[in-house]
Amino acid sequence: MKEDIITTQLSLSVIPDSWHEPAIAEILSRVVEIADFAFANAATVDCSGAFPAKEFELIAQAKLLSAPLPRELGGLGLGIQAGKTLPLLLLLKQLGRGNLSVGRVYEGHVNALQLINTFGTPEQIEAFAEAARDRHKMFGVWNAEAADGVKVIPLANGKYRLEGSKTFASGCGFVERPFVNGALPDGSWQMCIVPMDEVKTIVDPNWWQPSGMRASASYKVDFTGVELAPLYVIGNPGDYFRQPWLTGGVVRFAAVQLGGAEALFNLTREYLQSLNRTHDPYQEERLGKMAIAIESGHLWLRGAATLVDEYAPVFGGYAAEVHPQASKIVAYANMVRTAIEQICMDVMQLCERCVGTRGLLPPNPIERVIRDLTLYLRQPAFDAAIANVGQYALGSDQPASSLWML
Numbered sequence: 001m002k003e004d005i006i007t008t009q010l011s012l013s014v015i016p017d018s019w020h021e022p023a024i025a026e027i028l029s030r031v032v033e034i035a036d037f038a039f040a041n042a043a044t045v046d047c048s049g050a051f052p053a054k055e056f057e058l059i060a061q062a063k064l065l066s067a068p069l070p071r072e073l074g075g076l077g078l079g080i081q082a083g084k085t086l087p088l089l090l091l092l093k094q095l096g097r098g099n100l101s102v103g104r105v106y107e108g109h110v111n112a113l114q115l116i117n118t119f120g121t122p123e124q125i126e127a128f129a130e131a132a133r134d135r136h137k138m139f140g141v142w143n144a145e146a147a148d149g150v151k152v153i154p155l156a157n158g159k160y161r162l163e164g165s166k167t168f169a170s171g172c173g174f175v176e177r178p179f180v181n182g183a184l185p186d187g188s189w190q191m192c193i194v195p196m197d198e199v200k201t202i203v204d205p206n207w208w209q210p211s212g213m214r215a216s217a218s219y220k221v222d223f224t225g226v227e228l229a230p231l232y233v234i235g236n237p238g239d240y241f242r243q244p245w246l247t248g249g250v251v252r253f254a255a256v257q258l259g260g261a262e263a264l265f266n267l268t269r270e271y272l273q274s275l276n277r278t279h280d281p282y283q284e285e286r287l288g289k290m291a292i293a294i295e296s297g298h299l300w301l302r303g304a305a306t307l308v309d310e311y312a313p314v315f316g317g318y319a320a321e322v323h324p325q326a327s328k329i330v331a332y333a334n335m336v337r338t339a340i341e342q343i344c345m346d347v348m349q350l351c352e353r354c355v356g357t358r359g360l361l362p363p364n365p366i367e368r369v370i371r372d373l374t375l376y377l378r379q380p381a382f383d384a385a386i387a388n389v390g391q392y393a394l395g396s397d398q399p400a401s402s403l404w405m406l
Contacts, residue, residue, distance in 0.1 A: 027063065027091075028087065028091065031094045031095065034064075035094040037054075041055065046214055046215060048205070050214065051173065052099060052105075053174065055099065056105070065133070065138065066129075067091075068109075069129050069132065069133060075129075079110055082314065085305035085308045086302060086306075092106070093258050095259060096258065097259035097266075098263075100213060100216075100257075100259070100369070101170075101216040103256035104253070104256060105140065107256050108178075109138055111140075111249055112178070112193075114249065115179065115191065115235075115240070116129075118316060119191065119319055137176045137177050138177065139175065140175040140178040142168070144167045145164070148164050149164050151164050151182050152183065152184050152233075154184070154185075159229055159230070160230075161228075162182060163224045166180055166220070166223070167207065167220045169219050170216045172205075172217050176196050176197050178193070179193055180193070191235050191239060192233055193228075200226070204220040207220035208220070210375055211371050211375060212375035212376070213372050243326050243327070247385075250334070251301070251308075253376075254336050254341070257373065257376055258298075258340050261340075264348060264351045264369055268351045268355060271354070283354055286354050287354070289346070290347050290350050300335075303336070304332065307328075311406060330392075331389050332404055334386070334389050337385055344377055348370055
C-alpha cells in the first residue's frame with residue numbers, strides 16, 4: 001500500500017531500486033502526508049508575519065532535517081550521495097505541491113548542508129551534522145543583499161565580525177543556522193554560518209510585503225556587530241561561487257516550482273469536475289496540454305538526477321578535485337531551470353483559461369498558488385542561464401544526440 005501511494009503521488013511509472021530501501025520508502029511516504037497537511041493549512045499561513053511552523057515540526061519529526069546528510073553521519077544521503085538525487089528532487093516537488101513557502105525554506109536547508117559537506121572541514125561537517133540530526137536545527141542560505149550588504153571583517157583574536165544586512169532571509173525566526181556570506185576586505189566572498197539563537201540581530205519584517213510567498217517570512221536582517229568563531233567560517237574565499245556546485249543546485253528550486261505547477265493541475269481538474277465540465281473539448285485540450293507539461297517537468301528532473309549521479313559519487317564532485325566536465329552539469333542545470341520555469345508559466349496560463357474569473361477569486365486555493373508560484377519563479381540571472389546553454393552548445397563538437405552524455 002505504501003509503495004502504491006508513493007508511485008501515484010510522485011507521478012513516476014517506475015520506482016528506482018534504491019527507493020525500496022525501507023528508510024527511503026518510509027520518508028517518501030511521510031513527505032506525501034506532510035505535503036497534504038501543508039496544502040490544507042496553506043491558507044491559514046498566507047499572511048504577513050505567519051510561518052508554517054507546524055509543517056516544520058512534522059518535517060523534523062519525520063527526520064527530513066537529517067535526510068540530506070551522508071549515511072555515515074546518520075542521514076540518508078538524499079541529494080548528496082550518488083543514486084539519491086532523484087528522491088531528493090521529488091521530495092522537494094512534493095513539498096512544493098503542498099506549499100511553495102515550505103518547499104523554499106526546506107530547499108535552503110538542503111543547500112546549506114550540501115555546502116557544508118562540500119567545503120567544510122571534518123570538524124565542521126560533524127558539528128553541523130549533529131546540530132541538524134540531534135538538535136533539529138534548521139539551516140538556510142541567505143545570500144541576497146542590497147547596497148548595505150554584509151562585510152566580513154577578520155579580528156586579531158581569530159574571530160570575524162559582520163557588518164551589514166541580508167534581504168530575502170527566508171524562514172527568518174525559524175532558520176537557526178543560515179549561511180550569511182559576505183565580502184572580506186579584499187573583496188573576495190566568504191561563506192559564514194550565523195548561530196541565530198546565540199547572537200543579536202535586527203530583523204525588519206516590514207521589508208517583506210509581497211503578493212505571494214507570504215509564509216516564507218523572507219525578512220531583512222541586520223547582522224552588524226555579530227562575531228563568529230572560526231567554526232562558523234566555511235571554506236576558502238570564493239568557494240561559494242565555484243562550479244558546478246553553485247549552478248548545479250538550481251535543479252532543487254526548479255523541483256519545488258514544479259510542485260506548484262502540479263498543485264495547479266490538480267486544482268484545475270477538481271474545479272472542472274465539480275462543475276461537470278469534463279467533456280468540453282476545449283477544456284480537454286487544455287488539461288491535455290497541462291498533463292504534457294507536468295510530465296515534461298518530471299522527465300527534466302529525472303534527466304538532471306541521472307547526470308548528477310553519473311558525474312561523481314557526491315553532489316558536484318569533491319572540492320579538492322578538478323572535474324573536466326563541470327561545464328556540462330552547469331549548462332544542463334540551466335536548461336532544467338529554464339524549461340521548468342516555462343512549464344510553470346504555461347500551466348498557470350492554461351489554469352486561468354480553464355477556471356475563468358470565478359475560479360481565481362479567494363478563497364479558492366488556485367488564486368494563492370498562482371500568486372506564490374509567480375513570485376517564486378522570479379529567480380535571478382534568467383537570461384544568463386539561457387545564454388550559458390547556448391555557449392556550451394556552441395563550444396562543443398558533439399552531435400545533439402550525445403551533447404549531454406558524460
